Amino acid sequence: MAYSTSEYTTRTYIPGDETALVLLFNTEHANLAGFVPRTIEYWRWCCLKRSDVDEKGILVMEKGDRTVGYAVVGKSGNVWELCYDSHYDAKTIVSTLLAWTLRYARSVGSDSVVLNAYTNDSLVREVCQDMDFAESPPEPMFLSVLDLPQLMCEILQAKEPSLDTDEVFWFNLKNCPPWCTKSFGVRLGKNGVSILEEPVSISRTTIETEMPTLVALMFGTESVLKAIIYSKVHFHPFWKISKVRKLLSILQTKTPWFIPRADIG
Amino acid sequence: MLDEGRYLRCSYREFRDGDEVAIEELLKNSFPRFKESNLWFWKYKLNPSFDPSLLVVAEKDGEIVGCNYWLLRDLKLSGNAQVKVALGADVAVHPKHRGCGIGTELMRYPRLSGAFKEKGILMSYMFGRLELTKRLYEPAAGYVVAPNCTITYKKLFNCRQLKERFQQIDQAVKSNEETKKKLKNLAMCVSFKLKGAPEFAVHIEPARVYLEEGEAENPDVIIEGNLPLSFLIVGGTIGVSDLVKVWFTGKVKIRKGLVHIFKIRKAFKVFQTALNYKSQITRTPK
Numbered sequence: 001m002a003y004s005t006s007e008y009t010t011r012t013y014i015p016g017d018e019t020a021l022v023l024l025f026n027t028e029h030a031n032l033a034g035f036v037p038r039t040i041e042y043w044r045w046c047c048l049k050r051s052d053v054d055e056k057g058i059l060v061m062e063k064g065d066r067t068v069g070y071a072v073v074g075k076s077g078n079v080w081e082l083c084y085d086s087h088y089d090a091k092t093i094v095s096t097l098l099a100w101t102l103r104y105a106r107s108v109g110s111d112s113v114v115l116n117a118y119t120n121d122s123l124v125r126e127v128c129q130d131m132d133f134a135e136s137p138p139e140p141m142f143l144s145v146l147d148l149p150q151l152m153c154e155i156l157q158a159k160e161p162s163l164d165t166d167e168v169f170w171f172n173l174k175n176c177p178p179w180c181t182k183s184f185g186v187r188l189g190k191n192g193v194s195i196l197e198e199p200v201s202i203s204r205t206t207i208e209t210e211m212p213t214l215v216a217l218m219f220g221t222e223s224v225l226k227a228i229i230y231s232k233v234h235f236h237p238f239w240k241i242s243k244v245r246k247l248l249s250i251l252q253t254k255t256p257w258f259i260p261r262a263d264i265g
Numbered sequence: 266m267l268d269e270g271r272y273l274r275c276s277y278r279e280f281r282d283g284d285e286v287a288i289e290e291l292l293k294n295s296f297p298r299f300k301e302s303n304l305w306f307w308k309y310k311l312n313p314s315f316d317p318s319l320l321v322v323a324e325k326d327g328e329i330v331g332c333n334y335w336l337l338r339d340l341k342l343s344g345n346a347q348v349k350v351a352l353g354a355d356v357a358v359h360p361k362h363r364g365c366g367i368g369t370e371l372m373r374y375p376r377l378s379g380a381f382k383e384k385g386i387l388m389s390y391m392f393g394r395l396e397l398t399k400r401l402y403e404p405a406a407g408y409v410v411a412p413n414c415t416i417t418y419k420k421l422f423n424c425r426q427l428k429e430r431f432q433q434i435d436q437a438v439k440s441n442e443e444t445k446k447k448l449k450n451l452a453m454c455v456s457f458k459l460k461g462a463p464e465f466a467v468h469i470e471p472a473r474v475y476l477e478e479g480e481a482e483n484p485d486v487i488i489e490g491n492l493p494l495s496f497l498i499v500g501g502t503i504g505v506s507d508l509v510k511v512w513f514t515g516k517v518k519i520r521k522g523l524v525h526i527f528k529i530r531k532a533f534k535v536f537q538t539a540l541n542y543k544s545q546i547t548r549t550p551k
Contacts (some may be wrong), residue, residue, distance in 0.1 A: 029341075034413070036338045041313050047312055076301075079330040103421070112421045133418040134461025134492030141396065142408035143390040146376060151309035151348065151387045158346035177407040179376040187476060215409050226458035255343040263338075263352075264392060 006024055008068065008089075009094060013058035018043055020067040021060070025083050032118060034141075046262040047072040047080055057108070059100050061093055065155030072262065073101050077110030080262040081126075082117070095126045102131070118258040141259065145215050148173075149184045149195040152251060155218070156186070156193040159250055168196065168204035175210040190246070205240040205253040209233045217248055224248045275330065275367055277322075277374050280320035287329040288322065308354075312336060317385070319351060319372045323358070331358040333371035337384065350361035351381060353391035353406075368406040377529040378408065390523040394489045419492060424478045430474040431467065437539035439475050445471055451532040456484035461492040469532050486515060486525045488518035 022038040029035055036042060047053060051191035052074035059085075061069040069084035079101055084093040098115075116138060117124040128135070145151055167188035168256045176182045185196030185204065213232045224245055227233045235244045266279045280288070292299040296543075309315055314337040323331030324394055335351035342348055358367045365528060375381050381389070393402060401406035438444045456466040466481035468474065488495060495517060508530055511517045519526060 032344050032414075033341045034411075034415075035341060037365055042338075045307075045311060045313050051301060051307045060440075106422060111423055111425050112419060112437060114420045116415050117418060118401075119416045124418075128418040131328050131420070132461060133420045134420060134459065136491075136493035138413060138415040138417045139391050139392045140395045141390060141392050141411040141413050142402050143388055143411040144402075144406050144408045147382050147387045154348050154387065155342065155346050156344075158344060177376070180407070181379075210401065211407065212409050215407075219409075219456050221410060252344070253343040255317045257412050259413065 008061055008063050008092065008096065010059055010061050010100065011057050013048075013060055017058075017060055017067070017070075018048075021070050021083075023083065024067055024070070024085060024158050026140055026178060028086060030260065031255065032258040033253060034259050035265050043097060050074065050080065052076050052107075053080065056110075057104060059097060059104075061096060066105040067103060069097055070098040071101050073113075073215065075108045075110065077113045078261055079113060079115040085136075090123050091127065095130075098127055098131060111193045114261070116261045117261060118256065120256070126203050131225055136257065139264070141257075142176075143215070143219065145185035145211075145218075146179060147181075148211070148214070149181055149186070152218075152258055153193055153195050155251055155253060156188065164203075166190070167243060168200055168202060168207045168246075169244070170196075170199060171214075172206060172208045173211045173214065174208070177211070180211060186247075205235055205237065205244060207233060207235045207244060217253050218253065219255050224252065226250055275323045275362075275365075275370070276323060277370055279380070280317040280322060284322060288320075288332050291329060291332055291357050291359060294360070296355065308336075309334065314338060318377060318380045319384075320442045321371050323362075323371055325362065330362045331356075331367040331371055332384060333357075333368075333374075335375060335381075335389065340388070342389070348387045349385050350390060351375075351386045352389045353389055369401065372406040391490060399447055411460070419461055421492070424463060424465045424476060427465065428476050428478070434540060435474045436537045438536070440526060441539055443496055444535055448474075448532065451487040451528055451535070453528065453532070454481050454483070455525075456481040456487045457495060458487065458489045458494045459492045461533045470539070473494070474536065475524050484521065487520035488517060488529075489520060 015108060018040045021041055022043050025038045025043070035047075047058070048055070053072060057073045057075065059071050059073075060067060067085075068088045070081070071079060072081040073079050082097055082101075084090050084095075084097070106107065115128070115133070117128075120208070166187070167187055168187045171183065172186045173180070173182050186195045187196055187201065209227075211233060213227060217224060217227055217233075217251055222232075227248075228241070228245065233248070235241070270271050281391070289305045292305060309320065314382055316337055319337060321333050331551040333356045334354050336354060337349070339347050340350040353372065356371055373468060385395050389406070391408065395410070398408065398410060435545050438448065448469060449503050452470050454468050456464070458464050462509055463478060466479075468477060468485055490511070508526065512526065526546075
């Protein structure tokens with residue numbers, strides 16, 4: 001959809017904008033993971049009340065009554081949030097927001113402008129390239145699982161897996177930190193997902209692996225097939241291979257992770 | 266187990282009222298960004314989910330010598346899955362007590378004390394340095410590298426920070442006769458034309474090193490490339506093989522004076538050593 005720039009208006013933040021900004025952020029990031037879904041309270045804290053941010057450093061872009069984009073820029077030159085409505089002329093919105101960002105950052109004496117974006121956002125990439133930005137990988141991120149059975153349960157429930165029959169998978173984990181459960185079961189069936197703390201007498205599939213391998217599998221940094229082929233995951237009976245593979249694949253969160261600068265803290 | 270809350274003559278406990286000044290002071294000494302006014306107050310006390318049980322301090326003889334803070338939040342994992350997590354932030358240890366395992370214990374404390382479990386926190390995440398994964402993050406707290414599809418775009422308006430760095434290098438070089446000797450055969454002018462940054466040149470002379478903003482008149486070498494990669498060269502943290510690799514892949518172009526590539530690498534390595542030496546001298550308590 002093409003709209004001329006003149007259809008859009010820009011202004012700095014006014015109290016009461018929060019609802020529209022939070023809605024736009026959560027809608028536009030619905031297909032990504034790794035970020036903190038915004039509430040008005042959280043947005044006010046991570047953007048508005050940040051010691052680096054002035055109300056004049058928040059630019060809101062509108063088309064008629066609708067908020068179609070915004071940028072939150074700190075006096076340090078950090079773009080804490082930049083968000084646009086992809087249903088409108090996104091290139092115009094992003095170009096306008098970034099051009100304003102550069103002007104604002106210079107006016108407050110910043111030495112640089114730094115922005116985080118989703119890697120596959122070709123539009124932001126194109127605009128940044130046009131504006132002579134350099135690209136670099138983000139700060140490396142690390143995660144550690146504290147309650148693996150519960151985390152598995154949350155993921156499986158969210159994905160509503162459909163394995164053919166009632167199935168119990170019993171996990172025996174090695175190289176497990178002391179705060180984690182080493183042995184537990186996951187029961188999948190028509191009545192949903194449940195976690196078992198004690199072994200059950202019915203037939204089950206036992207999966208043995210190292211905790212870091214399982215976490216890497218769950219977060220997609222390790223391939224399920226490769227882990228099985230290279231014996232990083234052991235299981236028995238062997239003929240349950242397809243079910244084990246299916247379970248591990250369901251557990252994998254394949255949604256790409258995007259970390260806005262505002263969430264880094 | 267928690268080793269009864271004690272490790273290397275330090276005791277570990279949760280934050281309590283009255284700790285504010287000591288923690289802020291510790292953070293300001295560990296992370297320059299905390300010198301910015303009100304950053305501590307905003308990040309800790311203004312945070313709507315601030316929880317004193319998620320701010321752990323290490324105490325030695327009644328003095329706070331370390332702290333680690335966790336920000337409680339909901340994180341989206343995929344479509345409908347959203348879980349309670351803790352973002353590990355600001356692991357700070359007083360310079361006098363670094364390397365004694367205090368950071369490790371700070372990271373472990375809420376895991377072992379049950380503070381995370383009580384709050385229903387299923388995961389913890391943090392930002393850090395890749396080279397510390399196997400040495401610290403994984404053995405201390407079971408951290409693994411997380412998937413990340415984020416990219417950072419950067420544009421420099423001026424070379425102020427780089428100039429400051431080269432002033433530090435210059436001071437380090439001037440205060441070390443050994444370094445001066447090493448630089449004797451490495452004199453040259455390297456011009457940098459980097460994407461996302463203004464043009465600048467680094468002048469390496471036996472007696473001094475300085476950065477000049479703008480185009481150099483007659484540089485010995487011209488380096489063109491992407492800002493972060495070239496910064497690795499400037500910082501002396503890129504290896505010879507990396508240097509050859511980025512040159513072969515075209516990420517860094519050397520327009521003039523290709524023969525000097527190893528000379529440049531050597532010079533920046535000398536700078537790094539000089540800086541490290543100076544910081545060691547500064548840190549050594551009298």
